Amino acid sequence: MLLIEDLQVELSGKLLLRHVDLEIKPGETHVLFGPNGSGKTSLLMTILGMPGYIVKHGRIVFKGEDITHMPIHERAQLGIGMAFQRPPTIHGLKTRQMVGICAHGREVDVEGMAEEVNFSHFLGREVNAGLSGGEIKRSELLQLMAQNPDLMLFDEPESGVDMENMHLVGATIAHLLQKDKAVYHANGASIADSRRKRTKMGLIITHTGYILDYLEADSGHVLYNGILSCPSNPREILRCVAQNGYQECVRCVVPPSEHLLQELPVISQD
Numbered sequence: 188m189l190l191i192e193d194l195q196v197e198l199s200g201k202l203l204l205r206h207v208d209l210e211i212k213p214g215e216t217h218v219l220f221g222p223n224g225s226g227k228t229s230l231l232m233t234i235l236g237m238p239g240y241i242v243k244h245g246r247i248v249f250k251g252e253d254i255t256h257m258p259i260h261e262r263a264q265l266g267i268g269m270a271f272q273r274p275p276t277i278h279g280l281k282t283r284q285m286v287g288i289c290a291h292g293r294e295v296d297v298e299g300m301a302e303e304v305n306f307s308h309f310l311g312r313e314v315n316a317g318l319s320g321g322e323i324k325r326s327e328l329l330q331l332m333a334q335n336p337d338l339m340l341f342d343e344p345e346s347g348v349d350m351e352n353m354h355l356v357g358a359t360i361a362h363l364l365q366k367d368k369a370v371y372h373a374n375g376a377s378i379a380d381s382r383r384k385r386t387k388m389g390l391i392i393t394h395t396g397y398i399l400d401y402l403e404a405d406s407g408h409v410l411y412n413g414i415l416s417c418p419s420n421p422r423e424i425l426r427c428v429a430q431n432g433y434q435e436c437v438r439c440v441v442p443p444s445e446h447l448l449q450e451l452p453v454i455s456q457d
C-alpha cells in the first residue's frame with residue numbers, strides 16, 4: 188500500500204505541494220486531475236524520490252516502510268516506477284540496454300516486449316534520441332514493462348499519442364495494472380476473484396480522461412494549487428470540471444480545512 192500523510196513539498200525554494208493525503212491499496216488505480224501547474228508532476232516526482240523535491244512536512248509510506256527520505260534507487264528496488272511525460276535523451280545508451288537495466292537482473296524478453304508496444308524498430312536507438320511524442324510514451328511503457336514495479340506512476344500517458352496508438356497505450360497500461368479483461372478470465376477465475384488477486388497499484392495523471400476507456404479506475408482526485416481533494420468517481424470529476432471548471436469542482440466537496448480553501452486563487456475565465 189502507498190500512504191501519503193499531510194505532505195508538503197518544496198522545489199528550488201518554492202512550495203509546490205501544500206497538503207496531500209492519499210492512500211492507494213494493492214490492486215487499486217487512482218487518477219489525478221488538475222489544472223496546469225497545480226503540482227501533479229511534482230507529486231509523482233516526490234513519490235518516485237527524484238532529487239530536489241524536498242519534503243518539508245508529512246510522510247510517505249510504501250509497503251509499510253517510511254520512504255519519505257529514501258533515495259530514488261532504493262524506491263525503485265522496493266517497487267516504484269514511473270513513465271515520465273518528458274524523459275531526457277540519454278546519449279551513449281541504447282534503448283535495448285536501458286530496458287535490460289530496468290529489468291534489474293531479471294530475465295526478460297526484450298524483443299518480445301518491444302513488439303508488444305510496437306517499438307522493435309527503435310531498440311537500437313539512444314534512449315529517447317529523436318523520438319516523437321507517441322514514440323516516447325511507448326519507450327516509457329517498455330521500460331516499465333521490464334521493471335514491472337508494484338506501484339506505477341504515469342504522467343499524462345495520453346499526451347501526444349494518436350488515436351491508433353492510444354489503444355495500444357491504454358491496453359498496455361491496463362495489462363500492467365492487471366486490469367485488462369484477459370487477466371479477468373485467466374484460469375477461469377471470476378471477475379470478483381481476479382479483482383481480489385490484483386496487487387499492482389497505479390497513479391495516473393490525465394487531462395482528458397481517455398485512459399478511463401481502457402481501465403477501471405478506483406478513485407479520482409483533483410490537485411489544485413498544491414492541495415489534493417475531491418476523492419471520488421473519476422468520470423464525475425471530469426464532468427464537473429467540464430461543466431464548472433476546476434475552481435468550482437474543488438469547492439463542491441469539504442476541503443481539507445477551511446483556511447486551505449480560502450487560499451485558493453480565483454481562476455480567470457478567459
Ligand SMILES: Nc1ncnc2c1ncn2[C@@H]1O[C@H](COP(=O)(O)OP(=O)(O)OP(=O)(O)O)[C@@H](O)[C@H]1O
Pocket residue numbers: 198199201203221222223224225226227228229230
Ligand atoms: N525547478 C523549478 N523551480 C521552481 N518552480 C518549478 C520548478 N519546476 C516546476 N516548477 C513549478 O511548479 C509548479 C508545478 O509544476 P508541475 O509540473 O508539478 O505541474 P503540473 O500540475 O504537472 O502541470 P501540467 O499539467 O502543466 O503538466 C509549476 O508552476 C511549475 O512552473
